Amino acid sequence: MAWLIRPLRKTLTSPSLKALLPLHQHPKPTSLFTSRNYISDMRKSAFQANILRLLRKEIQYEHERCPPKQPVTRFNSFTIDDRAGEQWIRLRRKFGEKEDITIEATLFDGSLPVSNPGKVGDDVQLHITFIVNISKGDDSNVLEIMCSAWPDALEIQKLFVRGNNRTPDQPYFGPQFKLSNCKFDRSLQGIG
Numbered sequence: 001m002a003w004l005i006r007p008l009r010k011t012l013t014s015p016s017l018k019a020l021l022p023l024h025q026h027p028k029p030t031s032l033f034t035s036r037n038y039i040s041d042m043r044k045s046a047f048q049a050n051i052l053r054l055l056r057k058e059i060q061y062e063h064e065r066c067p068p069k070q071p072v073t074r075f076n077s078f079t080i081d082d083r084a085g086e087q088w089i090r091l092r093r094k095f096g097e098k099e100d101i102t103i104e105a106t107l108f109d110g111s112l113p114v115s116n117p118g119k120v121g122d123d124v125q126l127h128i129t130f131i132v133n134i135s136k137g138d139d140s141n142v143l144e145i146m147c148s149a150w151p152d153a154l155e156i157q158k159l160f161v162r163g164n165n166r167t168p169d170q171p172y173f174g175p176q177f178k179l180s181n182c183k184f185d186r187s188l189q190g191i192g
Contacts, residue, residue: 075091077093078091078092078093078103079091079092079093087106087107087109088104088105088107089105089107090102090103090104090105091104091105098136099134099135099136100133100134100135100136100137101134102132102133103130103131103132103133104131104133105128105129105130105131106129106130107128108126108127108128109127109128109129110126110127111124111127112124112125112127125150125151126150127148127149127150129147129148129149130146130147130149131144131145131146131147132144132145132147133145141161141162141163142161142162143159143160144158144159144160144161144162145158145160146160
């Protein structure tokens with residue numbers, strides 16, 4: 001191996017090579033760093049473009065292989081009216097021959113911070129608002145219940161008896177009440 005290194009050492013230390021080296025050096029050392037940054041940016045850009053191309057192909061393949069599922073139109077005995085792009089969903093059901101039940105619910109429309117002493121980070125309790133309308137036929141009064149749903153409670157905010165023209169006739173002015181989840185579940189066991 002030494003026989004290979006000795007001639008190279010002589011070549012590197014020769015005066016003719018030292019005279020040629022200044023010709024190949026960059027006049028400004030910063031241009032060397034700039035070109036390195038440019039090259040690394042080009043490599044990064046090419047890498048990102050390649051990743052994006054692979055992701056697009058994978059998404060296209062998955063879309064062609066498994067077309068999107070149709071939205072659910074029924075839940076238990078309710079029909080679902082989900083308006084795409086809106087923050088509301090409507091559930092409808094006929095109970096008996098004349099009674100119509102409509103539930104309109106929002107997506108999560110609020111939250112409250114909950115602090116747990118032993119836990120790191122902030123937890124939140126999510127909130128849903130929903131309105132239940134119960135009517136007996138087209139020309140009868142409508143019972144409208146505005147509710148707030150929390151993970152552990154259901155609060156009835158307002159209760160109205162409305163005429164068929166949907167104007168508030170008789171708002172409920174009684175005491176406020178709150179149903180815990182267990183009591184509410186027990187009271188609704190026969191419905192469904």
